[in-house]
Amino acid sequence: MAQNEPALLKVESLSVSYGHIQALKSASLEVYPGEIVVLIGANGAGKTTLLETVLGINAQVTGSVTFDGRSIRGVSADRNVRSGICLVPEGRGVFASMSVLDNLLLGAHHNMRNVSKNLRRIYDWFPILEKRRDQIARTLSGGERQMLAIGRALMSAPRLIMVDEPSIGLAPIVVNDIFAILTRLNREGYTILLSEQNAYKALKCAHRGYVLETGSLTLSGTAGELLNDPGVRQAYLGA
Numbered sequence: 001m002a003q004n005e006p007a008l009l010k011v012e013s014l015s016v017s018y019g020h021i022q023a024l025k026s027a028s029l030e031v032y033p034g035e036i037v038v039l040i041g042a043n044g045a046g047k048t049t050l051l052e053t054v055l056g057i058n059a060q061v062t063g064s065v066t067f068d069g070r071s072i073r074g075v076s077a078d079r080n081v082r083s084g085i086c087l088v089p090e091g092r093g094v095f096a097s098m099s100v101l102d103n104l105l106l107g108a109h110h111n112m113r114n115v116s117k118n119l120r121r122i123y124d125w126f127p128i129l130e131k132r133r134d135q136i137a138r139t140l141s142g143g144e145r146q147m148l149a150i151g152r153a154l155m156s157a158p159r160l161i162m163v164d165e166p167s168i169g170l171a172p173i174v175v176n177d178i179f180a181i182l183t184r185l186n187r188e189g190y191t192i193l194l195s196e197q198n199a200y201k202a203l204k205c206a207h208r209g210y211v212l213e214t215g216s217l218t219l220s221g222t223a224g225e226l227l228n229d230p231g232v233r234q235a236y237l238g239a
């Protein structure tokens with residue numbers, strides 16, 4: 001972690017509306033190089049909205065988003081991917097009728113340099129994807145599909161990986177695998193921002209976290225502080 005370095009991602013007073021629905025209200029957060037930061041929030045809290053807005057998907061936005069020192073508010077998702085931001089979408093977002101390999105190659109379409117080297121690294125991280133490379137993505141298990149979605153994002157050679165609810169719909173043992181992979185990627189230098197309802201496991205894997213409640217960031221702290229916070233324990237850890 002490098003909090004003495006400038007933030008890789010800085011979100012300031014970010015508000016997002018869908019018509020008359022305000023999904024994000026003046027949210028501010030930072031992600032420093034080398035961190036895993038988790039955004040904890042219940043259904044509808046605004047997690048996906050925040051991640052999609054950073055990527056450049058939403059239109060009705062006020063506030064600022066800075067990536068690596070440059071303002072990216074209003075910049076298209078396409079350009080942000082080229083600059084090194086990626087989002088592994090909620091529900092995985094893989095192309096169901098395409099093979100594992102074609103899904104991975106699609107992830108590289110912005111960055112065709114080093115494709116075979118990147119593919120090799122992804123197969124090293126996810127040996128199951130190499131075994132299943134010719135299999136149609138639809139027929140993968142939920143955990144395999146999540147790995148494919150992460151692998152596809154890695155093919156764009158990102159500097160910030162955002163992962164929207166990686167554990168959703170997965171059995172606990174598979175959730176452990178996914179968090180172990182995120183931890184490993186982080187140790188190998190990737191900076192990660194993830195959203196989760198599975199607060200306990202996410203906080204065990206993250207360095208810091210933010211709590212998002214109906215569009216507002218209400219609390220932040222180190223993972224340890226949040227794990228011990230009585231409000232967090234009651235609302236998100238069932239304790």
Ligand SMILES: Nc1ncnc2c1ncn2[C@@H]1O[C@H](COP(=O)(O)OP(=O)(O)OP(=O)(O)O)[C@@H](O)[C@H]1O
Nearest residue numbers: 018021023041042043044045046047048049050090
């Ligand atoms: N395209 C949209 N049009 C209108 N309202 C939307 C749209 N997308 C999200 N919302 C609303 O914005 C709020 C935040 O939604 P968002 O999807 O960001 O929450 P979330 O924290 O990701 O929830 P979940 O855990 O269920 O994925 C919700 O009230 C939702 O109904």
Ligand SMILES: [Mg+2]
Nearest residue numbers: 047048049090
């Ligand atoms: Mg969501």
